[in-house]
Amino acid sequence: MRLSILCSAFLVLMLPVAAQAQISGDVVKIGVLTDMAGVTADITGKGSLVAAEMAVREIGGTVLGKPIEVISADHQHKADVGSAIARRWFDVEGVDTIADVPNSGVALAIQGLAREKKRIALYSGAGTTALTNEQCSPFGFHWTYDTYAVSHGTASAVVKAGGTSWFFLASDYAFGHQLQNDATQVITASGGKVLGAARHPLNTSDFSSFLLSAQSSGAKVVGLANAGNDTVNAMRQAGEFGLVQGGQSLAALILFLQDVHALGLKAAQGTYLTTSSYWDMNDATRAWSKQFMARTGMMPSMLHAGVYGAVRHYLKAVARAGTDDAEQVAAAMRTIPIEDVFSENARIRDDGRVTRTMYLVRVKKPSDSKYPWDYFEVLRSIPPEETVWPLSASKCPLVSSATR
Structure with a gap:
């Protein structure tokens, strides 16, 4: 029930801006940069690709009247390999956003490239706090967890x-x-x-x-x-x-x-x-996870759930912004509420960190x-203020002095 309500709300949100849609290349292209065969393949990998595809399918496969395409690649836990893939995706293949990126070293390399190219990066698999601290970016969003x-x-x-x-x-x-x-x-x-x-x-x-x-x-x-x-x-x-x-x-x-x-x-x-x-938290998480298991043979890790939520929110922001322009989409992402079956009390801070229970x-x-x-x-719900880096100690230039 909750899935259908969220889907309907998403479709309603898209309607008013469809006429002004400005989508580069007439397609919204999402690249899942992940680990398909290495040490973290089970917790990311194919499951992350499936999670992104489920987010796309949930909203009908189009946004602003344009098709959504999901592609994937294996970065092999090597920063140079990941950077080369991302650069080709941005410069040649028209990828609008990169999702997942397990391995903090690879993620930090992608962060710099995405900032340079003005493209959105959605990190679920990476854990380093540097992504929203010293090396934060207006286009980088740290979605699921950090160290x-x-x-x-x-x-x-x-x-x-x-x-x-x-x-x-x-x-x-x-x-x-x-x-x-x-x-x-x-x-x-x-x-x-x-x-x-x-x-x-x-x-x-x-x-x-x-x-x-x-x-x-x-x-x-x-x-x-x-x-x-x-x-x-x-x-x-x-x-x-x-x-x-x-x-x-x-x-x-x-x-x-x-x-x-x-x-x-x-x-x-x-x-x-x-x-x-x-x-196994509630009926909505169980329903989504059973669909995921039917395609992967396993229940989702928190990183899979994070890829799903990040891609869903990104597409919702494209609909709100009426374009896939990264600056406008990033602004919309920070404005609209985060709503998916795995997110409770979640929002995006100025530094790009998603704070969540x-x-x-x-x-x-x-x-x-x-x-x-x-x-x-489950022993305890931990409120966001106990698990996020305090903005008062932030070195991110996006964080205003008033917030500090």
């Missing part, structure tokens, strides 16, 4: 539960560094301490040396500041090393539904995590799971 949000949600809960000493296993690139730094600030502010850290290359298969360092540190908590298959492999091998049996706890600072599915509830049970959405969840015990993909127990 500040997930570290504040998860690390504070673990410290309050008695996990006062930590050792980090962090992926050795911008995302892992930022996640470790953000979590460290939360831990120390909450009265805990960090005893050490080890950084591993992206897509690591053997965590033995890193786990030995974690064991010898004597830390109560081994914090995983990585994502995707790296998190899964680290947690699986930690079980083989007997970390939990030896008295240490695992805290995955970012963990996705697909990671839990890969690990199994027996291995993942009891793990705290912070998420911006969950498929997040959720502290815990992975269920196998005995508590009643049906497939029933993995999370």
Whole structure:
């Protein structure tokens, strides 16, 4: 019911401006730049493409009387590859907006290029706070989460539960560094301490040396500041090393539904995590997610839900602006309300960060799971002010001195 109401409202919104439509190339073109075969393919990848296509199909496949086209490419977690694809998309193929972009290093490269070319960028998969802080852009929108949000949600809960000493296993690139730094600030502010850290290359298969360092540190908590298959492999091998049996706890600072599915509830049970959405929240999220599963064979991660919401909001802004001109669309995006089945109390700040309600969840015990993909127990709704970088400390030039 809610999906049909939102769709109808969208169509009504488009009607008054259709006559003044100004669409470059007579098509609105969306490029999903993602990870199709790498470490984060399960939580982004094909699912992100499907999520974007579902947003387009939900509004009828056209906007302002013009067709909407969705294309995709794999950036291979390489900034130069991602930049080359984005440049070709902007300069040759007429792409109006790029969505998803898992990998913070790639996202930061795209941010600069999109600013230069005056094209919209919709980040769901990237986590670095730099996208809305030092390297913010009037055309860049950070949609789903960032390292500040997930570290504040998860690390504070673990410290309050008695996990006062930590050792980090962090992926050795911008995302892992930022996640470790953000979590460290939360831990120390909450009265805990960090005893050490080890950084591993992206897509690591053997965590033995890193786990030995974690064991010898004597830390109560081994914090995983990585994502995707790296998190899964680290947690699986930690079980083989007997970390939990030896008295240490695992805290995955970012963990996705697909990671839990890969690990199994027996291995993942009891793990705290912070998420911006969950498929089993209400009738509307369940209805959308069942459509998604029919096309992908899995329930959506929060990153898939973010791509859907970002693309939907972008198209709504094109309808409001009466054009796909990036400056006018960006202004409309900041003005109109965010409305989709996964967004509650969401809005866009001056720095491009989408502030939204997040959720502290815990992975269920196998005995508590009643049906497939029933993995999370929602413990608490976290209001936006607890999970977003305060504007008073912002280095983004888009943030006015009055707001600071």
